[in-house]
Structures are given as C-alpha cells and as structure tokens.
Amino acid sequence: MIMKKTATFITFLALASLSLSACADPQVGTPNTTDTNDKTTPSATFDINQIETVPEIAALVPAELKEKGILLNGASTDYAPAEFRAADGQTPIGYDIDITKALAKVMGLKEGQTQHAEFATIIPALDSKFNIGASSFTITPERLEQVNMISYVQVGSSYAVPKGNPGNFDPADVCGKTVGILSGTYQQEYMQAKSTECETAGKESVKIMTHDLNTDAITKLVGGQYDAVLSDSTVTAYAITQTNGKIEQVGEVIEAEPQGIVIAKDNQALSEVIQKAMQYLMDKGYLKQILDNYGAGEAALNKADLNPGK
Template structure:
C-alpha cells in the first residue's frame, strides 16, 4: 500500500473545482439486477450506482515497446474490440494522481496502467471521462469495454461485474502543515473534517468515528462533504476544515503538490483496486489479468506507478474477483 510519495515524477497541475462526483458507494439498478447495500469497503472508489453520465472522450495511445503485444491475449477479447483495435475504457478523471484532467487530456496512474495493459493486448485504450456513478452501469450496458477509476474491490460489486486486481491503497489523514489544530486521527471528536462525498471515508470511516464520539460523551466530528476531492482539499487549505481524509495515494499527492499541508497518522484499512469488466466477459477479465502480469514482468507496471510516486501500492498478483 502507499506509504509515501517520494519518487520523482512530472508535476502536472492538480485540477481545481472542475470535477463531477466520484468514489461513491452505489445504490441502484443494474439491468434486471437490483444491487443494494454496496457500501464502502476499504478505500478508493467504492461505488456501483446509476447516474447521469457527463461524458467526454480522450483517446490515448498505449505506450509500449514495439512488438510487445501478446496475440494470444488479443484473441481472448470480444470480436468487436479485435476488429476496431480499440478498448473503450470509462473513468472519472477527478482523483489525482490516479485519474485527472490536464486541459482536455486524461492523465494519471490508472491511465498509465491501462495503457500498458492495452498495449500488451495489442489494442489502443480509448478513455471516456464520465460521472463516476455511471461507470459500472456503462460497462454492463456496453458503453465501455472496461472501467478503471480507483474502484475498491468488494463482494457486493463482484456480484454485478468482474474485477481484476491491480493496486492496493488505504486511507490517510492530512492537516495544515505543522498540524496547528493538534489533530489526532484516533480522537478527532469536535473537529471539522473535509472529505469527498460518498467515499469509503465519508460513508463508513467518519460515521463510525462519530458514533464513537457520541458513545464517549464527546462532541461529534463535523463532516464537510464535497463532490470533488479538490474541493475537500481547498476547504482544508482555506481553514474551513481542520483535517481531511482521502485514499492514501490521493492524500499523499495532494500534500506533495500543495504548499501548506502534511500527512498525519498512519495509513490504515488497505484494500485492493480493481479494473471493472462486464460480468459475462470472463475471457476479457482473464486477458486483462494475464496482461497485467506480463506488464509487471517486463517493467511497464512499475514504470506506470513510478511516474506518480505510487510504487508502494504495487501488487504482485492480479487475480480476477479476489
């Protein structure tokens, strides 16, 4: 899991105040399947929800050594993907450094990982930026062939789609530099905490902490929830909140890219991220799993993580529906 962000990497601007909702647990229908209670589990995007898609498309060629494609893996893909040479990938580009917009270009750790996978499959990843709540239904409804957007793998979601493990992340607290409010993650009762709405942190972590405060006869944590992670970060920077919670790579990147913040406490509740593939496309999921192993073996996976200082979240196995 991610403990620090220390490796050298480019310094793209973190997008500010321009993003749709993300990282949300999902309550909605998926075709005829009513998927209920898909609550946050671990970290990252923990959603399976219907929503209105606000979609833009950004084609992104897979950067891989010439001749590195695996013909046997390409043959496992749907015929439509083989014929077009394009893998349609949904993402919600609002979670730097995992996925975010720089101008009109979708960038980030997840994007680099998926590009390496697509190259190994012998196709080009074509990314569509859409609302997070529309991604899994978009995969199941054949709008996308796959989705990658910091989705936490959980049992409820695996009932509806296939998920291919590719990363591991936890939760991390952040405060203003020097921790002037004396924030203790183990006793934040009475403090104001910023968080992105409908995340693991907002829907599981903080409510449990609030209950503990009440049980101890202490004032509750005041939660400021925002639809954009950048808005949550800005609330901390502007003094509207005294602390912030986010996935560990997200918090670490915000601290690295933003003057005046620091990480507080240890990373906890580590859980794997998964690439989402339609439930009936088991061969595609297996192809992506095998491609991930191959890009791990040839160094492309480590390079994709290293660009964003995210090496500590690397995994060595890439199972389908772990």
C-alpha cells in the same frame, strides 16, 4: 479511489496560490504558473510502444471490442497521481491512464482511452458506456457483489490537515470534527463508521463533507473550513506537493487494501482477458515502471487476482 479512491488535476495549480477555487468541472481550468505546471506531469513519459501485443491474449478479446479496437476506461480524473489532468486542463494523465493504454497494447487493440466520469457513476456505466473502470477502486466485499475486479495495486488511506495542524486534529479521536472526502469512496464508508462509533459513545458525530471532486475538498481544507480530508495515501502525498506544503499528513497510513480494475459482472470474457493482460504487465515489470513514473512503484502487486477474497 477506496470506493478507497485511495488521488488532482489542473485545479491544484490554483490551490498553490490560493487565488482560485477548485473548478466544478474537471475539464475547465487554466494553469497558474509555469513553476507548478511541472508538478502536474510525471518526470518522464512512459513509452507505451515498448509493450508488445501478446497473440494468445489478443485472441481472447471479445469480438465486439476487437472490432471497435478501443478499450474505453471511465475514471474520475481528479485524483492524482492515479488519474488527473495535464496542464492543458483537458488531457487525462496518471498511472491508471497509462495502465489502460498498456492493457490495450497487450490485447492487440488500437488504443486505450480514458474519459472523465464522476466516481460514483462509473460502475453503473460499465458495458453501456465504459469497458472498464481504472479509477482507484478499492476491492471490497460489497463491490465484488456488483462487479468483477482485477487486483493490481495496494494503497492505504491517510488524513491531510492544514500545515501545522492548527485544529489539533487527532486521527484517533475524530468525533465532532469536520472531514472532507470524495463521494462514493471507501473513505466515505470509513468515516460513516467512525461517526457511528462516536454517536454510540455519546460523543458528537463526525461532520462528513462529501464532494464529487477531490480538489474541492482540498480547497476547503486549505481555506481552513475543514479539520481534515481523508484520501488514498498516494493522493494525500501528491496533494501536499500540489499545494506547496500548505497541507500535511497527520497520523499513519490506514488499512492498506488492494485496488482493482472494475468490469461488468456479466462480462466474464473481458474480465479474464484483462486479468491475463495485467498479469503480463506485472511479470514483465511494466506495471512497476508505470507506477514508478508517478512515484507509486511500491504500490505494485505481483499477482493479478480476479475477484480476490471471494
């Protein structure tokens, strides 16, 4: 997510008919129609079993993690196509979920698991609860002060507006507009900066509406309560599909930036293993295959940098 959580689970099924509001708990929800169920899953399942364990990488896995055998990822599973929920409303799916499984396979672990967590709570829970955070974290200088990050994709942000842009929302002039964003993300920082610019120019500030779930923001947008929602560009594109075209993108993609897997700052050993495993996935073409499965292949990077820009 910038956070740039530059990303929906089952609730989008409800949005498609506007008969239900987004759930407060992403583990709760029921599909609305068989037709929209197909939109919540990739066109084909990526076969993790085709990925090999790499002995020289597996040998570097910290002893405690190796003994446990499970790479545990924290992700806000409301940000499709990166991390969301399958039609059963329970199972995490998305390219970050598949990438976690792939990393575990390369590292010689039994499996890679993903558990839901609100986005802003993931970094504080590293090491104590999660081994990694694969949840659309944009790499920023501020975040690099908190955690180690391994780059793997590059994603920008874009605005979604109701179909036809009835509020005449202009990305170049957001002053006085009501904009929904996911709490703790780069988008929040971006909108706060824009709001400050408006105030400095003597204009009305931006009404920034933060949400713990991206689907809540999209629900408000579809219902006409917001002028726009700012999300990762991949998320915006997916949300358009999930709402059956009730929203659309306006303006160009903003500030494409690399995103990274987050790891506790003092866990250098795991950071280096994840970096090597990610580079292996890149070199073998597995990363792009996983992303292609969710229509995001163009976001793939070819170099897994540890703390790029530092």
